[in-house]
Amino acid sequence: MPMTITEKILAKASGRKEVAPGDIVEARVDVAMAHDLTAPLAIDSFRKMGAKRVWDPERVVLLFDHQTPASSIDAAMNHRMIREFAREQNIKHFYDMFAGVCHAVLPERGFAQPGRVVIGADSHSVTYGAFNCFATGVGSTDMAAIFATGKLWFRVPESILVTANGSLKPPVVSKDLILHIIGDFGMDGATYKAVEFKGETFSNMSMDARMTVCNMVVEMGGKNGVMEADTITQQYLEERGVKSVNPVTSDPDAQYVETREYDASALDPQVACPHSVDNVKSVREVEGIEVDQAFIGTCTNGRLEDLEIAAKILKGRRVSARVRLIVVPATYEVYRQALERGLLKIFVDAGALVESPGCGACMGCHIGVVGPGEVSISASNRNFKGRQGSPESEVYLASPATVAASAVEGKITDPREMYG
């Protein structure tokens, strides 16, 4: 029976020759991750289950990224609880607050590899699908079940095929394309389904850009996003000490419940308007809306390529006096590279606030909380009402280039006017 990438990975992980959409399988998990806001409940559930040891201390990754350094006594207590658990269980890959955003850290350290099952207690765990693995998010009690048994049940999802052709014209980037796709599908257009990305637009992208695409699959309801592995994937992994990879491909006659095609060459910069991620418009339609806060960072757009394009726009310019621009490199590796390449100097010279790696202003509980009546433009992934702070605030989602240009002008601005 012909199978998709997702079906093949789940079949192998559950010890079956083949699986079909709708099958319930118990899959072996290769890597399990939890962070400072989901690990405490997972540890609670783990203990209440009566479990004593994690199934494999080398396959668990624990780190802090949502509230680092601790933003409150409660956050500090969560950190302490996780530290003690990591020590007690001899968790090999425990990074405390010295690594960065989980979804940028795991790929950097070579955990996301073709054919693997990588599960995180965080919805944006779908990011890792850019590396040709099955990756999805679960809640804390499911994570506790993985900690205890190394396995979890999944319903094999139907697959959707999304193809894109043509080259994106900088400063239009992969974020603009995935926002456009989400606007087209709607925020539940892919619920429970695997979304497979194919075509020259994606194969011409760097791993940084591909991760942005897969990262946002959950914003259209998708269970996982997945791409093929190619020389760009292999080179990225080789640089991180992964010697051999075994790419998984979909069979030519594999079944898709839906297929959509996009032309990337004609795309304008895109903006998702309040209060839903599928309320997507061309930047031209919303130009001129005044903003109070601008934010570049997160698992969606806090990697080196994202900071580079923002720096290109900010170099020699000043952030508007009415705006606070917050820049948060996703990881310490990104931070160090941005430092070495002079990007952080450009940000500071432009009047930006550069913060230490973490989730930053994304979810309204730490750095850069937005107040009532304020408007935020953000290179993150969610703009639900109250997401970045007050329920009376508004969040516009855009690419790092659009956020940088808007920070300079103090209002939503087409980055093409400042690029090149």
Next chain:
Amino acid sequence: MAKAWVYGDHVSTDDIIAGRYLAKHDPQEWGRHAMENIDPEFSKRVSPGDVIVAGRDFGCGSSREQAPIALKAAGISAVVAESFARIFYRNAINQGLPVLTCPGIRKEFRNGDEIEIDLKGGVVRNLSAGKEFKVSPLPPFIMEILEAGGLVSHLKKKLEGKR
């Protein structure tokens, strides 16, 4: 009598429990702030046993399991929606909160209507309107988890059995 709390499509986990409350490890606190971003009156007026009736894509957004815990702590006994986001759906089952899928259900209820749920029979009744609706039955292994009171008790039994 259980009342229905009716909401629209795409109620997100940020709506159910905002990010600013997650760090404090206290279900009662989460319950007091449940639905706050979209309905500040909810936690003040909800009664034990009440049911949420919603449109499509209930629970979209983050993986925070604090969302179903907050609803349970507030007194909600079940959620009936036209569809659910997948992580919320799993989390609700794992917390022993019944989640029932019923296309077209939202327009059949007004806020405050009396509601009754027959989980095993797969029926939702609007007692105020005198109507009843079939829901898609839950798979047997999910019913097992719910009957055990959630995944923790379910797995506890399994793990003990192995020893």
